[in-house]
Amino acid sequence: MLSCPSGVWGVLRLLILNIRGFGGLHTMEKTTLLQNHHFCVVGAGLVGCLTALHLARHGAHITLVEKRPDLRRADISGGRSIAMSLSDRGFRALATVGLEDTVRAGTAPKTRRCVHLPDGSIGEQEYGRQGQALWTVNRKTLNCVLLDGCVATGQMDLRFETLLEEVDLEAGVLRVTGPDGRSTEINCNHVVGADGMNSRVRGALCAAGVMDEDITTLDYRYFEMEIPPTAEGGFALDPDGVHIWPRPEGLFVALPNQGGTFTGTLFFAKAGDNLFYEGRSHEDRVRDFVAAFTEVASLVPDHDAVIRKAPPSDIKAVRCHPWHLGERVCLMGDASHAIVPFFAMGMNTGFEDCTILDGLIEEFAGDISRIFPAFSERRKPCTDAILDLSLRNFVSIGRSADPDYDRRWRLERRLWDLMPEHWTPLYPMIHFGHWPLDEVIAVNARQKEILDALLAEFPEPPSDAGLAARVKSLLAV
Numbered sequence: 001m002l003s004c005p006s007g008v009w010g011v012l013r014l015l016i017l018n019i020r021g022f023g024g025l026h027t028m029e030k031t032t033l034l035q036n037h038h039f040c041v042v043g044a045g046l047v048g049c050l051t052a053l054h055l056a057r058h059g060a061h062i063t064l065v066e067k068r069p070d071l072r073r074a075d076i077s078g079g080r081s082i083a084m085s086l087s088d089r090g091f092r093a094l095a096t097v098g099l100e101d102t103v104r105a106g107t108a109p110k111t112r113r114c115v116h117l118p119d120g121s122i123g124e125q126e127y128g129r130q131g132q133a134l135w136t137v138n139r140k141t142l143n144c145v146l147l148d149g150c151v152a153t154g155q156m157d158l159r160f161e162t163l164l165e166e167v168d169l170e171a172g173v174l175r176v177t178g179p180d181g182r183s184t185e186i187n188c189n190h191v192v193g194a195d196g197m198n199s200r201v202r203g204a205l206c207a208a209g210v211m212d213e214d215i216t217t218l219d220y221r222y223f224e225m226e227i228p229p230t231a232e233g234g235f236a237l238d239p240d241g242v243h244i245w246p247r248p249e250g251l252f253v254a255l256p257n258q259g260g261t262f263t264g265t266l267f268f269a270k271a272g273d274n275l276f277y278e279g280r281s282h283e284d285r286v287r288d289f290v291a292a293f294t295e296v297a298s299l300v301p302d303h304d305a306v307i308r309k310a311p312p313s314d315i316k317a318v319r320c321h322p323w324h325l326g327e328r329v330c331l332m333g334d335a336s337h338a339i340v341p342f343f344a345m346g347m348n349t350g351f352e353d354c355t356i357l358d359g360l361i362e363e364f365a366g367d368i369s370r371i372f373p374a375f376s377e378r379r380k381p382c383t384d385a386i387l388d389l390s391l392r393n394f395v396s397i398g399r400s401a402d403p404d405y406d407r408r409w410r411l412e413r414r415l416w417d418l419m420p421e422h423w424t425p426l427y428p429m430i431h432f433g434h435w436p437l438d439e440v441i442a443v444n445a446r447q448k449e450i451l452d453a454l455l456a457e458f459p460e461p462p463s464d465a466g467l468a469a470r471v472k473s474l475l476a477v
Contacts, residue, residue: 033366035059040174040188042164042201044068046084046139047333047350048194049146053097054358055192056153058366063157063186064150065176067195070160072144082224083255083263084142085110085344086135087431093351096358099149103142107135108256114241115400116295124241125400125409128428134242134344136255136263167191167204172328190368191329197318199335205325213320218340220394221276221312222267227299229260236299237262246401249275249292251394264296267394268312276312315340317387323376327368330375332357337383342394343430345386349437353379381438389430389441408451411461418468422475423447450474 037060041052044066052062069076086107094100111133115123127134150156161179168175174186193201197215205211230236235256237243243254243262250268257263266289268274275285275292286304290297297303318338324330333350340346356379357371364370399405415423426444429435453474454467462470 030057030059031362031366032059033361037061037190037366037368038063038188039190039192040065040186041192041194042174043193043195043199043333043335044143044147044150044158044160045194045196045333046143046146046347047353048192049143049150050093050097050351050354051192051194051332051357052150052156053099053146053153054093054354054361056150056155057097057358058361059155061155061157062150063159063188065162065164065174065186066158066160067163068160070147070158071140072147082139082226083136083257084139084347085255086137087344087348089345089355089431089434090348090351091135092434093354093358096355097149099145102145103137104135106141106145106258107137108258109133109135109240110242110256112241113400114238114243116243116245117401118247120295123401123406125406126413128432132428132432133240134431136257138257164195164200167201167329169204169208169210169325169328190327190372192332193329193335194332195335197316197334197338199331201329202320202331202335205329205331206320208325210325211320211322213318216317216319218315218317219270220267220315221270222265222315223310223312225264225266225300225303225306225310227254227262227264227296228301233260235260235262244397244400245293245296246398247292249288251398252293252296253397254296264300266293267315282308317391319384319387321376321380322373323380324372327372330372337380337387339383339387340390340394342397343386343390345390345430348431349383349386352382352434382436385437385441386430389426389437389444404455408455411454412447412451414461414467415471418464419471422471 034055039055039060040063041048041055042065044064048064048066052064055062086103091100091104094103110127112127113125115125117123150158159178163177164174165177165183166175172188172191174188174191175183176186177183191201193199195201202211202213206213227236237254239256245252250266252264252266254262254264268276275288286307289303289307300306316338317340318334318336320331320336323336332353334346337349338346339349357375360371360374364374396405412425416425426440426447429440429443430437450471454470457470
């Protein structure tokens, strides 16, 4: 008999009937809740800039410190991954600071997963309903929009090519080295560490013994290659989908960009005789890549050169606790919860951090001594949940060519159509709503039990009435 975690279906009904967030809905209206506060935000990447914009919305003065040159002036990338995916959670955080429309104009929609099978056929799996999509955005372009927004506030001092050397946690003093090589100090009321997976702010907290961290390196690596436009300038693949090639040798994923290109990523296991095993020759690597991903190789004319020069990168995940030190320091984004890229939620989770922080600023009327602890306490269960879901989704995507996987996927969508007040699949819950992620993982565990039971009970699809009746009886257990 199936067991139901206490209160899960009451939660699910609330989640489905009320698309809500975790900290309230916000408008673009400015407040003065933080007008007497000076924040130093370390890291002017995507999450650092958006955090600074949310703080500025409430009147704060911000010093924004970034070790790289100004991306708007320098010919450098915005980070390792070129293409990023924006979901409703990410757009909500952008809307609060008035940038949703600007960013959306530079995105490309992805409505479904296109699974390329070894026999050359393509299976399609819709992410959501009509009008629901993930949106591909160029990482550097997005970062530049956010930087322009920071400058436009008139409340920020942006310091590029400035390296954080030391954090005096008690005094609230940061010692930095500027582009001229000189060491200076920055005094502030509060420090926000948004300096990524290898965060120096987190390092200072760990060195002081006030934070525990767990950095996990996965047994997989990845590298990227671009699929160029056709000779006529069009897309080489359907631009409305995320294209995947699940193979024993690895998983290749291609995301559409504006301009006719796709950003392709090959994920492969470290163990065994993989494509990039150190003892293999370049010729063997290329031969086996072409054999496993023949269609991809035909779409990338320079795949030989790309494979030769592309150094594979490790995939890491970060968990730490607590994320704050009193009202002095707080971590945001990858600095506190770097997750694996298998649910397209890394950036979106970081952006949702900003939404939650913004809501807490209003809830506690700008009292940072209450805001930072509440942010750490409320947010960590959600980011732990999406990390766990992302790890599971990697296994799931690898099985997407399996007929049993496709059968489960289509059954779940059928349930969504038949009884939307009782059922929403995992992917739409994650990307097209604002449900707390730790509650989503509990609901999904129960959904998995029910799907397993239905698939075992009905080798052939039942009638709509029979299926709906059986699901309602299972929900009542």
